[in-house]
Amino acid sequence: MSVPLYEAKAELFRLLGHPVRIRVLELLQDGPTSVRELLAAIEVEPTGLSQHLAVLRRSSMVTAQREGNTMVYALAGGRVAELLRAARVLLTEKLTGQNELLSELLADEANSGVS
Amino acid sequence: MSVPLYEAKAELFRLLGHPVRIRVLELLQDGPTSVRELLAAIEVEPTGLSQHLAVLRRSSMVTAQREGNTMVYALAGGRVAELLRAARVLLTEKLTGQNELLSELLADEANSGVS
């Protein structure tokens, strides 16, 4: 293969690695959405949103379609949603883990009277 | 929550978005691995590997443990592997899709004689 798989993976993750792009993909999970709706939902300048949408388009993660005067974007495939779900699982697990650790630390502290 | 979940997601993906780091995580899936082994497997300078390992450590994706004179790294949790698997599925699907498209285009070309 001309491009090693791990390079492609890294690129995929890199493209996902921006808050606005994540936000867009999350919103598109609820169905096709116009740029105006995205703009209303995501705190970002129109020009910035366009650039991020272009990134997602170039990597074929979303599709764009004209509808009269407005552009409607949609997820290109269901697999992206799986990635987002996996990330959410990992993060929630990590956060609850931290909370548990914090609880334990606080309990220990209370017991031993560490300053 | 002080940090929105989508920010955390973006950060997670951003941290995964480098070939060396992907490579490290893939190697660690086969079990704990010393830095020397990683160096032998990954074409990268020692200093560069250290920096990428530091990134993975800071984000708690891997754990480091001294073993005599060498450092042994391991995956911090099983969830990272799920993310990598999801990415692989997405990419293979995308690549086979492209191949199918290419085949169709070639077939059409042969039929219509497009130059």
Place this chain on the structure above:
DNA sequence: ATCGTAATTGCGAAAATGCGCAATTGCATT
């Protein structure tokens, strides 16, 4: 044909990322 709204693109400045060198730390051996 002109105007107005929607969305995108080009471009330069600012910020973040990655890289390699030199210096440092940690541990084992002598």
Place this chain on the structure above:
DNA sequence: AATGCAATTGCGCATTTTCGCAATTACGAT
């Protein structure tokens, strides 16, 4: 304590990424 190996850190430089402004394209309405 001095030497050697393993790994990391500090730091400057080059590259990449991101952002906002101005200009442009695309379409519908007048």
